[in-house]
Amino acid sequence: MAQRKARNRTVLVLAVLAVVNLYVFLVSDRPAAGLKLPVAAVAAGRQSGFAATPPSACGPNSVRIFDGLERLLRLETRLADQRTFRLGLLELGVLAEEVALAEAAVRDTVALGLLSGSGASLRVALDRFGGLHAFEVELAEGHVVQGCRDAPQRLVVRNLQHPLRTDVEVIAFKLPRNGDLATAIEQADEHPDLAAVVAEPLAQDVDFMVEARPGDAVQVIVEKRYLGREFHRYGTVIAVRYRGAAGKVAYYRHKPRGMASGYFTRDGEASTRLLLRSPVAAYPADPTAQATRVPTIEIVEGRLGAVYRREEGAPVVAVADGVVRAVGPHGEFGEMIEIALDDGRVVRYAHLMRTLGELEPGQRVLQGTRIGLVGHSGRVRTNQLRFEVFRPGANGDEHLDPLLLTQRGEEVSPRRGPSLTGERLDVFRDEVKPWRRAMRQAAR
Known part of the structure; x- marks a missing residue:
């Protein structure tokens, strides 16, 4: 049923946007991204966009070498x-x-x-x-x-x-009127690095760049590591809980007997989903531009894709485990990466500024790995990531709905990984009881 709904939605989108596509490529000769759609600012040199070149990186802190470098x-x-x-x-x-x-x-x-x-x-x-x-x-x-x-x-x-000291703290905060995670953490008198620490485990269910809203509540139990008397960095997230516009989720870190450590829901399900909610990782960005970050559908020469408008340099991630199928410059796509997922589908990332690391065909990548940066290479005029999902076939590629990442309800991406059952589940539930209690109390 879910697959039939997805196909119906894809057909509807194709029909609605066919006229737009015809105008864009036969009349205006401009990319669809330029047609009555929110446009990201075009980077101008090395001092604009995300991860711009700073004049100096050495700060005054005696142990935190990355202080002040949150925008790198x-x-x-x-x-x-x-x-x-x-x-x-x-x-x-x-x-x-x-x-x-x-x-x-x-x-x-x-x-x-x-x-x-x-x-x-x-x-x-x-x-x-x-x-x-x-x-x-x-x-x-x-x-x-x-x-x-x-x-x-x-x-x-x-x-x-220095002598190492590790404390465990419960931190609670609500997103302010601008809906910005970084602002909320600053108001909670915590270090800016906590934003990435919180966003990463929740990326399975919440895209803080798009879905976060004022009043959304987060509680996190996290290690705080000190070198001597000076706070150095955040360590392992032990538990994290979100209640807000994007839903209600809570994850708890646990090491089951005979299994690897991981995050689990209160019912013992693995927290990881088959697909992340966005191919662009959360990063410090202008909170007033949230509306422009909502992905939009675009058709280019009959191919369905989702356009994510971000600053040049914004980090692009693998939405799922897979194997690199193609990487490098590719005509109208510009700098591009294709990853073959384990279920037979292929995801394509186009118009990148550059890829990260030394990716090559046949290399396996894991979900969440930073693989490239948003840019404007190829046949586009503004900074954007074009994200496509398709299934290769003998009679050509079958393009699928690229916004399947953002679905909720019955069509949400399924969870993957072993669930806890029997004695393992009992042990897990006993272990997380005090964590759940602590986060509920912190939320009051």
Whole structure:
């Protein structure tokens, strides 16, 4: 039934927009994005758009190397499986010449060979062009090597060792009148980094860039990690709860016996869905522009797609697990990525500014991985991501409704992953009882 409804909706959309498509390509010779649709601002140089190049990245804080860099791309990987410092940086999308600069700066502080395969966490702050402005390698509990750019060709590196303290706090807040997550966190007197920490686990059910509304309530139980007496960063989200315009959801982190750690609903279902709600990750953006971020349907030469208008440099993510089918420049699509999903469908990301890392056909990517940046390459005049979903066939591609990500009710993307049953479910419910109680009390 749900599939038949989706097909009917696709046919209806095709019929309604056929005239628009005819005008756009036969009369005006302009992209559909320019026809009475909200248009994102066109980036003008390296100092506009998201993840613009900052004049300096070194701030005054003694342990938080990323302070003030919230508008840069914040990415993370782990130096496991013989991954070197160099390979880790390249994987995250750092330009090769920037990698060489970072290696030279770090070499005087720590032997690079000690980092290879160490399992250390590597965190970076990049501009959208691949310039590295800050990094942190967490070698051990309380031991970090950090670097920041204070001049065009110089990274300043420091080696910190402090006693580690981890607190667990319950934080509650409501979205203010502008409906902005970052503003709510600022008003709650928390660090701006909490926005991404909250948005990521909830991305299965809530797109904070589009669906958040004033008064939406969030409670989160999260680790707060300190180096010495100074707050360093947020750690693991233990539980998170959302009540608002986009629905009611709550997830709890748990390590079942014989299974990997993960987030589960109160009934023991895995929190992950087959598809994320958006191919663009949440990032700090102008809250007054929320209305322009609602995806719109566009037909280009008979192909159905959804257009997401964002700033140049906004992070694009894999909406599901899959294998890279194609990557690189491709005519009217510009810089493009195609990913074949495990269920046979293919998703296409077009008009990217650039891809992140060294993606290549045959490479497997996981849901939520940052794979590229919004741009205006190919046959478009404004910054946008064109997102398509299709099923390849012997008689051509069958294009599907690209807004299936945003469905609710019976047509919402199904959950995936093993659910908890029997004794495992009983243990889980006993463990999360105090967490549920704490979040309910914090919400009052």
